[in-house]
Amino acid sequence: MKVILLAGANSIHTIRWANGLQAAGLDVYLISQHPLMHQLNEGIHYYELPNRGVLGYFLMVSQVKKILLEIKPDIVNAHYASGYGTTARLVNYHPYILSVWGSDIYLFPKKSFLHKWLVKKNLLAADAIASTGHNMALETNKLVTLKKPIFITPFGIDKEVFYIKRNYSASGYLLEDKIVIGTVKSLKPVYGIDLLIQAFAQLKSHLKYTRPDLEKKLSLRIVGGGAELQKLVRLVANLKISDVVEFVGQVSHDQVPTELAKLDIYVALSRSESFGVAILEAGLNQCPVIVSNVGGLPELVINNETGIIVESENVNAAADAMQKLVIYPELIASYAKNAQQHILDNYVWDASVTNMISVFQSVIADSKVKV
Known part of the structure; x- marks a missing residue:
């Protein structure tokens, strides 16, 4: 399975997902506008795009589209409902899962009407949502009524x-x-x-x-x-x-x-x-x-x-x-x-990775039925 992670490479959680999925046998590609701050496993394909900041999430859309057309991944997993979620929505490659992290649900939408509108739009565009916990899944549903599954995908511990x-x-x-x-x-x-x-x-x-x-x-x-x-x-x-x-x-x-x-x-x-x-x-x-x-x-x-x-x-x-x-x-x-x-x-890490892979498989299978 080819999976693209659209996420911040500066986060240890992103790197742990990338390394864990690759170690489980997936062909993993990581695309980020954030600089790599932690060690990636050998064999993971890493793309660091030159765009930075809020505007960067919009400017990187054409580059991400080009990469996706070349790789043709089975699924895209965008992390964070505001920044990379915006990029994923504009790229419009399916199927894709939007993983919510926390402040993008609890804090970002409260900044203004525009911030809330953006997150809601991004949530609605994804084929499925992944949340690290049940409470955040409930908060996500409070933002917008979703006619799609919210999978619980907790961060596991090594x-x-x-x-x-x-x-x-x-x-x-x-x-x-x-x-x-x-x-x-x-x-x-x-x-x-x-x-x-x-x-x-x-x-x-x-x-x-x-x-x-x-x-x-x-x-x-x-x-x-x-x-x-x-x-x-x-x-x-x-x-x-x-x-x-x-x-x-x-x-x-x-x-x-x-x-x-x-x-x-x-x-x-x-x-x-x-x-x-x-x-x-x-x-x-x-x-x-x-x-x-x-x-x-x-x-x-x-x-x-x-x-x-x-x-x-x-x-x-x-x-x-x-x-x-x-x-x-x-x-x-x-x-x-x-x-x-x-x-x-x-909450051990191996179980978390297995769970995430089963989510990928479920969303991929569902997208084939819809086609």
């Missing part, structure tokens, strides 16, 4: 990369003298790092009087880079917790498992989140999670079994959840074990 078995100290934590709470996310407002910092400060303040033995062990580790760094550093200083908060900075994707392995508890208090790959990575790393009840995050967590789900923007609830795990470390080990098994049962 077992060989993220799987570990944790060993806890006698205290019940990873280290005898330290309890590490943290996150691995870009420092953007949407990911609620400020909420995490405020909740951690509240936890520390409360334990100072109720469990000083635990309070002195607390530390917060924030891994990631972004425009919010200085603002968050000032927040930490204002809350007088600079001595126990570490900003690690951005790390490469292959360093993420090592960073996760340093955390007793992973916290994601996102204000918007389409799916939550980081939650899967943490779970497979045998790290219990605390997440906000937004977007696709609650789909990935079994409340009070693999982690804890808290109300969005509720600092008090987040602090209480952290306190529960800190005071009862046996829950950390229990949730961690359950989380890892839940990911192994439902």
